[in-house]
Structure formats: C-alpha cells, structure tokens
Amino acid sequence: MAKSLFEKVWDAHTVRSMSNGQTQLLIGTHLIHEVTSPQAFGMLRDLGLKVAYPHRTFATVDHIVPTDQRVEPFADPLADAMIQELRKNCAEFDVTFFDLPTGKQGIVHVVGPEQGITQPGSTIACGDSHTSTHGAFGAIAFGIGTTQIRDLLATQTMSMTKLKVRQVKVNGKLQPGVYAKDVALHIIRKLGVNGGTGYAYEYAGQVFDDMTMEERMTVCNMSIEGGARAGYVNPDQKTFDYLEGRPYSPKGAEWDAAIERWKSFASDPDCEYDDVVEIDGADIEPTVTWGINPGQAITISENVPTVEESPEEEKANVAEALEYMKLPAGSPIKGTKVDVCFIGSCTNGRLSDFEEAAKYVKGLKVAPGVKAIVVPGSQVVDGICKAKGLDKVFNDAGFEWREAGCSMCLAMNPDKLIGDQLSASSSNRNFKGRQGSPTGRTVLMSPVMVAAAAIKGEISDSREVFGINQLVEA
C-alpha cells in the first residue's frame, strides 16, 4: 500500500500499542538543552533509572547563554546553575554535550542538522516545540514535555497518538524579495494558529522543491506555530548534498547505503493524505505580524486590522492584540517605528539568513536610536560567517554581532526588550512578553525585512528599501 513518509517512519519505529490506545514509538535521536532537561534527569534519579541508550542523546546549551560575553561563571547565577547542571547530567549519564568550549555549541535546531545528526527517515524528539525544524530532512520530529524527556532517557521510547497528515502544497514560484519566512507566516495566516492540531504537515510543491535546506528548515520550524506537531519535506538530492561530509553523516560505503535507505522513506507518489491544501506561491508577499500570535499577520502593504472589520469570533482577540501592540487600527503597518532589530533564532539564524541580509545592508547604516543585533545560531555558523567577513559587514553598518544562542528570541538570557519597545524580529513567536519585557512588542518578519527595518528605523518593505525588483504583472 502506498504510504506517506510520516506513515513509513511511524511504522518503522512502532514498538507496540499501549494500553491507553497510543503507540509506543522508538525515538532514534533525542536532543536536549538546559531548560527542559534538568527536571527529567532529576526524575530519573528519583526513580533510580539509567539512560537506556546514552549514545542516542545529544545535548547543547542555547537558551540561557549570554551572547555578549562568555566569561564563566555567568553574571546570572541562575543561568550559571543551569549550565553546570547540564554538564553534570551529561557527564554522569554519558551523554554527548556540545558545550561552549567544543566550538559546536548552538541552538539545538541549528546544531542537529549541521552536525549531520538530523537524518532522513529518523524520529527525533526534543523538549522544545521547534523540534519540527528537523522535519526539513524528511525526519519526523516532535517537541515534547519534560516527563516525556524522562521517558526517552529511560527507554528511548514514548507514548504517542499517531498524527494525521496534511499535505501543504505551495505551487509555482516565489516573487523576488519573498522568503521562506514569508511562506511560513502566510501558511499560518491561511490555516490558523491551531489549524494544524492533530496533523503533521507534509510541505510539498514547486516552492519547496526549489528551496534550500536552510529555507526548508525555516518553514518546518514554524509548523508548531500553526498547531502542527510536526512538519516535514520529503528528502531529495538537496537533502543528501547538505548532509554529505558532516561529522555524524554516514561515510564511505555506508553513505551510499544511507542514500538508498533515505530515498525509500519518501512519500509514495500515489499515497493518500488526510487533507491537502494548495497555495499559490506567487500570492505570497513579504509578511509581518501585527498582533500577539504568529497567525495575526498581514502583508507589508496591508493595514493593521480593525475590530469592526474583523469576523465576529475574532473581535475579542483582535481588540486584545491591538491594545497590547499599541498599533493604530486601520493604518498601514509600514512606517511603524522600531526600537530593536533582531536577526537570529532557530527560525532564521543560519548562514544563508546572514548572507542574504548582509548582501543588502552592506555600506548602509542602522537608523539612529535603533538597537540592532545579529546572533548566529551556532558557533559553527559564527565561524563560517566570520570567515566570509559577514560580521564585519554587519558591524560596519551599526549592528552588533553576537555569540551563538537563542538570544532575543526569548527572555532567558541578558538580551531583552525594555518597557514597551517594539522589536522587528526574525524569530518565531510574538506572544505577549516573549522577548523579555511584559509589555515588549514583537513584529515577526524575514531577516531581510528586519534588515530593512533597521536601516529605515521603521517597518518597511525591503523590496523598496533595497531596490529588490518586483515581478511585473504579465
């Protein structure tokens, strides 16, 4: 019977049915970080359990690390306690830790792929909702809670309900100046922030075929913002090319066998999906959020919605968002003053994100009064960017080039908004208080759009700011 990649991977990793009706699923690769794992190790100790398959767990430290300086102990004693705890746990339970001195540290969803740990046909779990990122490689990757981390450490399996599969097909071509981030925001806007509940999204269509691996990661990353627990793209030659030669990728004869195996996991052309949604890539414009969840998004040329014009069931949410964001309803979002600009995160903190933004900011200057920071997603990304001189391009333009970590994506390190500052951000969440100030405001957009906002000091259409040609209507 023809099957989707999701079904093939699920079936291959099924251990047995649980009495609660769920499936006991083997998780091939387990990734952990300092925030959600310490309690799980604590539970293991309380139960007197060991890590069953230590070589299948990989750790990094990302959320709490300062990005301005790396002197230990960290100034924040709580942050310092967390990195120490992770070191202790990894040493005690024999888990590989990409710690700061290894040169491999970074955001967990950047590190897994770049080390070649994230591979097609695998199951991956991490106590982090953006684990869906790894689906870009044709892996089935889930975000999980701490109790499940404990289950994984103790058994390498977890209890889970099988998801349905929705194919999200983006056909045609993207216009110049439209990026993977816009595709992600567009999909969430169309399908809703909980439209994906109960589903894994299979991203397909010409637009995804054309995307680089890093672009695919950007979209898969934000699956969870649309309510989908997992999102994936079928593996193809680009997937294999990306993985070739990475530290944990198979080598020699194993490599050829791996490619054959990986290919076999791809969805059969005639498989059935529980749902199919088609989107025309040409309809996607540079998109920004105006509200307090990633589905509250508009194109750069649209106006911020009004309560009156919003559908009845949305009115209360729109009113709440408008009040929090302090944006004038019914007015263009373009021209909104920004205080902070942030390029980074597991959504857009990879080499191509910085290359693309650097291309446009070169020779320009950040607007006076704007704080602009650029944060590589990993030490490896940092190294490559520096070798290419990108750090210098950004520094010369008035951005601050930082050390690798989650940084301003969330408020667990010193990078935070102050008061009701408005931030143009390439991260994935614009929830109330997400960037560290209970009244701070986040507007999500692509890295190039953040760069444009930094240069102009206001939310702008990057195509106008940087002279990116728009397709002329035929």
Next chain:
Amino acid sequence: MSLAKITEVKGQGVYVAGDEIDTDRIIPARFMKCVTFDGLGEYLFYDVRKTEEGADKEHPLNEERFKNASILLSGANFGCGSSREHAPQAIYRYGFRGIIAESYAEIFFGNCVNLGIPCFIAAKEDIAAIAAAVEADPSIEIALDVTNEQITYGGKEITAVVRDTARFALTEGKWDTIGELKEAADEIAKVAEALVYVTK
C-alpha cells in the same frame, strides 16, 4: 509504581478569559531558570497578574473570592506555544487539578495528562455559562466526571470531551506512562537494532 485512578475532580472554579493563551503567558520564560519545578506555582500567569514592581494587577487569580479555585476555565487553543512542561507544572503547583477549555494545544494537552490533570474540552457557550455561574457565586462546586465525560456545576450538567486516550489513562491510573514503556525493553532493543542511526 501504582498511580491514582483519576475518575473525578471536584472544586471551585475560576475563569481566565481569552483565546490562544500561550505557555509564555502561563509561565514567562524568565521563571524557567530553574533546575526543578518546585515553587513554579507562584509565577503562574505572572506578567498578567503582577506589575513590573510585583504589585497585583486586576486578574481573577488575584481576587480573594477565587483563592480556593482548583478548576481552571479558559478559551480556545489553551497552552499553545512552547513545549515547556513548566506551564502545566505551574498550573498544578498553584493548586489546579482540572482544566476546562474550548480546545488545547497538543503538546500542552499531553503534558497535562502526564501529570494527571484532566483537560476537559467544552463548548464555548457551556464555558461561558459555567463562568457566569462562578462569577455569580464563586463557591459553587464544579465536578469533572472523567469517566463519563460530564461536567456538573450548580445543579446543571453538561457533556464535554476528555479524549479517549486521556480518559483511559486517567481513569485507569496509567497517566504516567513510564511503567508500561519500560516493560517493553526487549521489543525496544529489537526495533532499535533494525534501524540504522548515528552510533558515535
């Protein structure tokens, strides 16, 4: 390890209005700088409950009349956002033992079941009616009947959904899955061996 069978949860209610209440709102990230879950209850909904100086803002959880509430009522897509188990842990440690909402984010729902917190899915109108009843008299008892997927409050009864997997897990005392997962050690090894993975 034998767990309590959670068939019914009773208590007073409190309504925290709104849709898409995300886990960042339930427990702001800065309070996750901890290596245990102890004491998280104190920071539940912190930024909507407290000013930056730590004084109380207007919020149902700050109201004396809802102080004893152990059933939390809310809107659609409750618990969306981050996978942090800190969110249900904070809810539990604050003293809540059951939740009624229109819908839940998936990871949050699963995390709650793992902690033995029944998450009832009810219709918007029903939640509004319970909220109104609680508003009129905070002392009324809300009873969540997990087995029969029913909610009783102030003499009224409504049907809700607990989802079969969760209902079974809670009522059979199998909401914490580790015991059953561990039993399959041999089968796990077999499946693990059959699949090629990074081995370093």
